[in-house]
Amino acid sequence: MVKKILSVAACVLVLLFIYSPILLLVVYSFTEATVIGQWTGFSFGLYGDLFRDSDIMGILFNTIWLALVAAVLSTILGTAGAIGIFYSRRKVAKPLQAVSQIPVINAEIVTAIALALLFSMVMLYRTYFSLIIGHMVLCTPFVVLSVMPKLKQMDPNMYEAALDLGASPRQALFKVVIPQAFTGILSGFMLSITLSLDDYIVTAFTKPETFDTISTYVYNAVKNGTNSSTPALRALSALIFVVMIAAVLLLNLRARKHTKKEGAR
Amino acid sequence: MTSLRFSRKQLCIPYALFLILFVVIPMLMILFYAFTVSTPDGIRFSFSNLVNFFTSEAKLSTLLMSFTIAIISTAVCLVIAYPIAYILARSKLKKKQVLLMIFILPMWINFVLRITALRELLNAIGLLESHNYLCTIIGMVYDFLPFMILPLYTSLEKLDNSYLEAAADLGGNKFNVFTKITFPLSMPGVISGITMVFMPSMTNYVVSDTLSNFNITILGKQIDQYFTTYYDWHMGSMISIILLVIIFLSMLLTGGFKDSKNDARGANLW
Structure with a gap:
């Protein structure tokens, strides 16, 4: 009994630590006070300000657009890469997989300055090209890592059977291999979106001067001390917290149901 | 064919x-x-960046301070995460996966926003202004805790109950069962958790900048400064190489770190 109470108390304390900043921001997004801690009455005012603030809305749009483009490109490149590596000889596959691990293990700041050095040499520093490549370097290795296990689980005879039944290699690839690896491809895509949305350092070193994502905008707002003068950011954070928490919970509960069904089969 | x-x-x-x-x-x-320096006559090969780094008191003290912050943050993460992972993994609740989810959910929320939210909280309780180091460490723990909980949970969940029962049957008391069976068997999780937290705690300068009002320079920030403030790319690259050597050495020390980041980032969770 004592053990149980202690366990629950430990869990509650840690959850409090994890969620209190988030809760604080959500609560204070419903007041127009400039400083957190001074409640000036309930209001949706900040949300109104937020949706009227074309700067912030533009940045929100940029962030989502960048994540989608980077995730789609990374997923295509990474899926093709994983399939290619899977069917290659060890001599080719091993070094490719090793190099593919570099951005995973490396500190982000090192990845970022390495790309900055490269792009400034070829005059592409701080362009949309360098930005998207930067995000792809972060995301693609994770796509490869998510697709690879699905290919290993696949029955190798399926591909051969498709060919025997008259499919062209291209058809066999799109109708047999890719559907079999689909859950891996999807989780690689979702992971890429998350990594891209979460990124600050690589973005800061590769983005065009006038382009901002939520990460770089908020960091710069703190840096320039304008953080507290734009309370609308509070509403934005609160909104993102709530949307992300809901999305992750929903997606995971659904995924969990699916795997249970598959497990039962 | x-x-x-x-x-x-x-x-x-x-x-x-x-x-x-x-x-x-x-x-x-x-x-x-x-391994080069810019001179008026062009770029030439040199060890001077390496020598400069190890003879500059300021750079060495940054390295040492960064190391200390990372070690403390990692230790605190481990001390908080282990009991939580243990409770969750050993619990008999049917929905323990959902419970785990609630603990690691912040992983999916933009970390700059979370750290700014923490900044507001620390400011509201009056810690932010005068406790730079404390706030930075709290921030590192706050940001990286899920990355410690997840691998620990995974290794503790896999633990075969019959080992624990056998140990108890053979006369081990609870303390002995934990120190001789449970903890050693959870070592892979401990190690991958440590590697997941230690390196980012030395380099993620968004956390230290935001929570120390730009007063603390960790190793990652120093690299950033050599690129964006001092425009000395040679020194910035040398510090990066030193950082890479530290990463490489810590991988050798801990061994089998393969794929741990992928595990923890939760490819299996989406």
């Missing part, structure tokens, strides 16, 4: 080119910059 196999293998060519162009070449450029 050989021609068909060939066509599938070709799919890795774009990725191979991508890796060479955007991973291998940039890393070689860092190596090149680290």
Whole structure:
């Protein structure tokens, strides 16, 4: 009994630590006070300000657009890469997989300055090209890592059977291999979106001067001390917290149901 | 048949080119910059960046301070995460996966926003202004805690109950069962948790900047400064190489770190 109470108390304390900043921001997004801690009455005012603030809305749009483009490109490149590596000889596959691990293990700041050095040499520093490549370097290795296990689980005879039944290699690839690896491809895509949305350092070193994502905008707002003068950011954070928490919970509960069904089969 | 196999293998060519162009070449450029200096007569090979780093008191003290912050943050993470992971993994609740989810959910929320929220909280309770180191460490723990909980949970969940029962049957008391069976068997989780937290705690300068009002310079921030403030790319590259050596050494020390980041980032969770 004592053990149980202690366990629950430990869990509650840690959850409090994890969620209190988030809760604080959500609560204070419903007041127009400039400083957190001074409640000036309930209001949706900040949300109104937020949706009227074309700067912030533009940045929100940029962030989502960048994540989608980077995730789609990374997923295509990474899926093709994983399939290619899977069917290659060890001599080719091993070094490719090793190099593919570099951005995973490396500190982000090192990845970022390495790309900055490269792009400034070829005059592409701080362009949309360098930005998207930067995000792809972060995301693609994770796509490869998510697709690879699905290919290993696949029955190798399926591909051969498709060919025997008259499919062209291209058809066999799109109708047999890719559907079999689909859950891996999807989780690689979702992971890429998350990594891209979460990124600050690589973005800061590769983005065009006038382009901002939520990460770089908020960091710069703190840096320039304008953080507290734009309370609308509070509403934005609160909104993102709530949307992300809901999305992750929903997606995971659904995924969990699916795997249970598959497990039962 | 050989021609068909060939066509599938070709799919890795774009990725191979991508890796060479955007991973291998940039890393070689860092190596090149680290061991060269710019002189009026052009760029020339030199060890002076390396020598400068290890003879500069300021740089060494940054390294040491960064190390200390990372060690404390990692230790605190471990002390908080282990009991939580243990409770969750050993619980008999049917919905323990959902409970775990609630603990690691912040992983999916933009970390700059979370750290700014924490800044507001620390400011509201009056810690922010005068406790730079404390706030930075709280921030590191706050940001990286899920990355410690997840691998610990995974290794503790896999633990075979019959080992624990056997140990108890053979007369081990609870303390002995934990120190001789449970903890050693959870070592893979402990190690991958440590590697997941330690390196980012030395380099993620968004956390230290935001929570120390730009007063604390960790190793990652120093690299940033050499690029964006001092425009000394050679020294910046040398510090990166030193950081890479630290990462490499810590991987050798801890061994088998393979794929741990992928595990923890939760490819299996989406």
